[in-house]
Amino acid sequence: MANLSVRDLNFYYGFTQILSEINFDLNSGEIVSIVGPSGGGKTTLLRLCAGLNDVTEGEIVDEFRSSAFAFQDARLLPWKNTIDNIMLPLIANMSRSEAYERASEMALRVGLEEDDFVKYPKDLSGGMRQRVNFARALVCQSEILYLDEPFSALDIGLKKDLQNLVVEQSMSKNMAVLFITHDIMEAIRLSDRILLLKSDPGEIIKVFEVKKSKNERDDEFVFAKTRELLADPDILEVFEIGIK
Amino acid sequence: MRVFFKIVRDLPWFLWSGWGSIASILLFLALWDVGNQIYGDLVLPAPLAIFGEIVELSKQSEFLHDLSLSVKRGIYGFGIALALGTFLGLLGGRFVTASIMSRPIVTILVGVPPIAWIVLAMIWFGFGDTTVIFTVVVASFPIIFIGALQGSRTIEGDLSDMMDSFRLSFWQKTRDLYFPHLFSYLFPSWVSALGMSWKIVVMAELLSSNDGIGASLAVARSQLETTTALALVTVMIGVLMFVEYIILEPIKQEVESWRE
Numbered sequence: 134m135a136n137l138s139v140r141d142l143n144f145y146y147g148f149t150q151i152l153s154e155i156n157f158d159l160n161s162g163e164i165v166s167i168v169g170p171s172g173g174g175k176t177t178l179l180r181l182c183a184g185l186n187d188v189t190e191g192e193i194v195d196e197f198r199s200s201a202f203a204f205q206d207a208r209l210l211p212w213k214n215t216i217d218n219i220m221l222p223l224i225a226n227m228s229r230s231e232a233y234e235r236a237s238e239m240a241l242r243v244g245l246e247e248d249d250f251v252k253y254p255k256d257l258s259g260g261m262r263q264r265v266n267f268a269r270a271l272v273c274q275s276e277i278l279y280l281d282e283p284f285s286a287l288d289i290g291l292k293k294d295l296q297n298l299v300v301e302q303s304m305s306k307n308m309a310v311l312f313i314t315h316d317i318m319e320a321i322r323l324s325d326r327i328l329l330l331k332s333d334p335g336e337i338i339k340v341f342e343v344k345k346s347k348n349e350r351d352d353e354f355v356f357a358k359t360r361e362l363l364a365d366p367d368i369l370e371v372f373e374i375g376i377k
Numbered sequence: 378m379r380v381f382f383k384i385v386r387d388l389p390w391f392l393w394s395g396w397g398s399i400a401s402i403l404l405f406l407a408l409w410d411v412g413n414q415i416y417g418d419l420v421l422p423a424p425l426a427i428f429g430e431i432v433e434l435s436k437q438s439e440f441l442h443d444l445s446l447s448v449k450r451g452i453y454g455f456g457i458a459l460a461l462g463t464f465l466g467l468l469g470g471r472f473v474t475a476s477i478m479s480r481p482i483v484t485i486l487v488g489v490p491p492i493a494w495i496v497l498a499m500i501w502f503g504f505g506d507t508t509v510i511f512t513v514v515v516a517s518f519p520i521i522f523i524g525a526l527q528g529s530r531t532i533e534g535d536l537s538d539m540m541d542s543f544r545l546s547f548w549q550k551t552r553d554l555y556f557p558h559l560f561s562y563l564f565p566s567w568v569s570a571l572g573m574s575w576k577i578v579v580m581a582e583l584l585s586s587n588d589g590i591g592a593s594l595a596v597a598r599s600q601l602e603t604t605t606a607l608a609l610v611t612v613m614i615g616v617l618m619f620v621e622y623i624i625l626e627p628i629k630q631e632v633e634s635w636r637e
Contacts, residue, residue, distance in 0.1 A: 200544065201543060202542035204542075211636075212558075221540075221543070225545065
């Protein structure tokens with residue numbers, strides 16, 4: 134049982150305070166989402182947790198031994214084809230044939246076709262590149278997964294499919310997930326906890342818990358919960374939704 | 378290794394796809410022949426005469442010796458320029474001061490015409506190999522240097538970030554990010570410098586050498602043997618085209634297949 138703990142985290146970009154007094158925990162097998170307005174520091178927070186930016190004030194203790202990150206943009210190596218891109222985090226740890234097998238399995242699982250395996254990023258659509266990005270992050274079966282709005286470019290069908298995949302992986306591999314989303318329904322569908330981050334500076338002003346077992350979260354439940362959240366005064370204030 | 382086999386396997390298709398280029402070369406030869414019929418043999422010998430002359434030349438051991446000497450000088454000069462340019466260019470990319478300092482020097486090197494270098498080299502080194510190779514290096518070095526410099530200064534932070542996020546080793550980063558990225562800048566500069574090197578070899582030999590293709594060209598010029606001169610020029614172009622289209626182009630197509 135590993136844990137990511139964030140304590141009294143503050144972050145500045147020059148003189149602007151991006152994050153203020155962030156405190157939260159994330160344990161193995163938990164899915165936590167961060168919702169908030171654009172430019173509010175969500176990506177910065179995710180990057181600090183993943184170790185991509187250095188913490189200057191506060192403390193992040195990361196007990197997870199392996200991590201994977203799916204960025205908002207696909208960031209594929211342009212000189213490698215689809216399958217090689219997906220295999221990237223694997224080849225250091227296993228034989229090429231084993232890596233290929235796992236990568237192709239995951240590629241098919243995220244909705245790519247065998248024909249796509251040898252294509253270069255230049256020949257893939259934006260949605261396909263995002264799928265490759267996602268496959269690459271999932272294929273290494275890390276202990277913690279960081280997702281920065283990875284579903285935003287996908288159609289509804291594929292979105293739902295991949296969301297189920299995340300839940301499935303999280304449950305079967307006890308993988309922790311920390312993800313950023315603009316889609317409240319998505320947050321409700323997937324998360325154990327939803328952190329509401331306001332902006333200027335970024336502060337967690339509320340934590341919503343979704344206690345219902347993920348397998349039982351049908352559409353009706355998700356819609357009802359969404360309506361509940363959208364009526365919450367904090368949500369309305371943070372997203373500046375005018376009250377009618 | 379897989380890349381090499383793929384190149385060899387694709388070679389027949391690649392050669393077949395050259396019909397378009399061959400057609401335009403044949404058109405050029407036809408126009409050349411028309412020129413010969415208008416202007417006569419002294420000014421512009423017929424293509425057939427030139428090819429006959431080339432066949433004659435290839436039977437002479439002296440010619441073959443000259444050709445291999447020119448090729449040798451070209452390879453040496455290009456090789457030195459490649460090693461020096463790549464190394465210094467990468468270094469310049471790593472240290473901003475070095476890159477700022479190198480810009481005016483590169484401007485000078487590029488600005489001085491190769492022929493001026495030949496004159497200086499002749500004074501410094503006399504006739505022979507050193508002069509030719511020196512000139513080739515000085516002329517080709519800037520091209521490779523700039524390619525290496527740009528390559529190492531433009532490594533994308535995003536991709537580097539991505540690889541860090543998976544906690545990949547430095548070696549894997551070098552193999553999968555730095556090396557392919559740099560190569561994509563270096564290879565075109567190498568190809569460009571190779572063409573330059575070959576032209577400079579002949580020019581340097583023409584002015585400052587007793588042997589080599591360029592020297593033979595000088596002799597043909599002084600004896601007004603247009604046929605021989607044109608035959609030598611055709612051989613030079615032939616070598617260049619062979620290297621560029623038969624050796625380098627398939628490699629280039631394979632290595633750059635991922636580009637837009």
